[in-house]
Amino acid sequence: MYDLGAVVMYSIFFQMSVAVTDRIPVPMFVPAEILGLPLALKLLIFFIFEDFGLYWMHRFMHTKHIWRVHKWRHSPTYMYWFAGVRATFPHCVLFNLPFILALPILYRAPSLVFLIILVEHIFRNDWMHMNVTWRSNWLEWVFVTPRYHHIHHSEVPQHHVANLGSLFTVWDRLFGTYLNPQTVKTEFSFGTGENDRPFRVMLGI
16 A cells, blocks of 8 residues: 555656756757767766766765655565655656656657657666566666666665666776675565654655
């Protein structure tokens, strides 16, 4: 029942955040050389640029100044695909910003491209929270996997600032937040390790 409520709240907060972030004016900063590239290449550049921004936004959310905005995300004490739908309204706004800033890369792209991005975002969010822990070393050299992301949701405080990547693992490796899943025991508890009032956590206060 709590998960169903989380889905409803997430849907409301997400729509509200889109209404806010869609009003942000973003200058056309993309060079003509990139705009002239084939669509597939521009889409790849978009995902790299957006994911770089998501990494740093996620890292920012784990600072003491804004942790409460993100805390609800870490409240589940179990991992499965529905665990990824917990997000406060400020969380949704902040996580939308890298997407908005990357949009000029896809200037005049067909509407189908944005549908593809939407589907990919939904799949990615569900995928990384799935209740699976298979060894996936080769895949993790490039992409975030459930096993890779589960460590980030451990109730061990040191794990909260590890494996912050959303799509690509390269940012963790480059900026010192990588934790090799092979070095972490497979059985650990999830959550924040704190007893918080659900209503306050849902609001991010």
